[in-house]
Amino acid sequence: MKIIMLGAPGAGKGTQADKICEKYSIPHISTGDIFRANIKNNTELGRKAKEYMDKGALVPDELVVDLVVDRIKADDCKNGYVLDGFPRTIPQAEALDNALVALNDKVDYAIDVEVPDENIINRMGGRRACVSCGATYHVVYSPTKEEGKCDKCGSELIIRDDDKPETVKNRLNVYHEQTQPLIDYYNGKGILNEVDGTMSMDDVFAAIIKIIGA
Numbered sequence: 590m591k592i593i594m595l596g597a598p599g600a601g602k603g604t605q606a607d608k609i610c611e612k613y614s615i616p617h618i619s620t621g622d623i624f625r626a627n628i629k630n631n632t633e634l635g636r637k638a639k640e641y642m643d644k645g646a647l648v649p650d651e652l653v654v655d656l657v658v659d660r661i662k663a664d665d666c667k668n669g670y671v672l673d674g675f676p677r678t679i680p681q682a683e684a685l686d687n688a689l690v691a692l693n694d695k696v697d698y699a700i701d702v703e704v705p706d707e708n709i710i711n712r713m714g715g716r717r718a719c720v721s722c723g724a725t726y727h728v729v730y731s732p733t734k735e736e737g738k739c740d741k742c743g744s745e746l747i748i749r750d751d752d753k754p755e756t757v758k759n760r761l762n763v764y765h766e767q768t769q770p771l772i773d774y775y776n777g778k779g780i781l782n783e784v785d786g787t788m789s790m791d792d793v794f795a796a797i798i799k800i801i802g803a
């Protein structure tokens with residue numbers, strides 16, 4: 590099962606991607622996580638990506654496409670995967686389609702997790718990330734057991750640069766301009782499914798399971 594998660598930054602698509610991957614034992618491919626890991630390891634890709642990410646801009650297509658196309662060819666992707674944060678532009682979607690055609694393959698579902706901008710701005714103000722392992726939490730919706738400490742590794746929690754209010758506004762503008770057109774793109778291909786992302790995490794997941802089958 591090959592799934593693309595669509596939705597604004599902060600819509601909760603990463604959380605839902607995690608839950609889908611756990612249930613179906615398929616890999617969760619998050620381009621944001623791949624970039625953050627590269628930044629942490631101070632790779633050349635990480636240094637390049639950081640310039641754009643800190644401003645809330647998209648990393649150029651040429652730095653993203655090959656990385657994802659290589660990743661989906663890996664052995665662990667044989668039974669499917671969930672793409673989270675990719676594609677984010679029409680050229681990325683077209684590049685993915687071309688790569689899949691060459692592999693005689695296709696995406697099964699594009700799931701759009703819909704949340705209005707006002708809710709996103711409120712949500713992202715409360716987002717916290719672990720400096721060490723990158724796990725994300727929310728002070729209201731998904732708090733850690735001990736305030737300010739990661740449940741997974743015990744390290745300190747911070748507000749990511751790209752979750753700061755001015756950057757969030759910029760990311761939402763970028764989303765509306767560059768990523769929202771993908772909704773029409775996948776609708777045209779007959780694989781778009783929309784879920785109301787303002788519901789509780791479990792209800793959103795139940796709605797997704799209804800789409801992709803238990």
Ligand code: AMP
Nearest residue numbers: 598620621642646647648653674675677
């Ligand atoms: P995310 O964790 O998916 O919200 O991604 C964080 C940031 O990484 C984004 O704001 C972009 O700067 C960058 N990024 C992640 N995925 C992509 C992509 N497919 N294309 C371009 N930039 C991306």
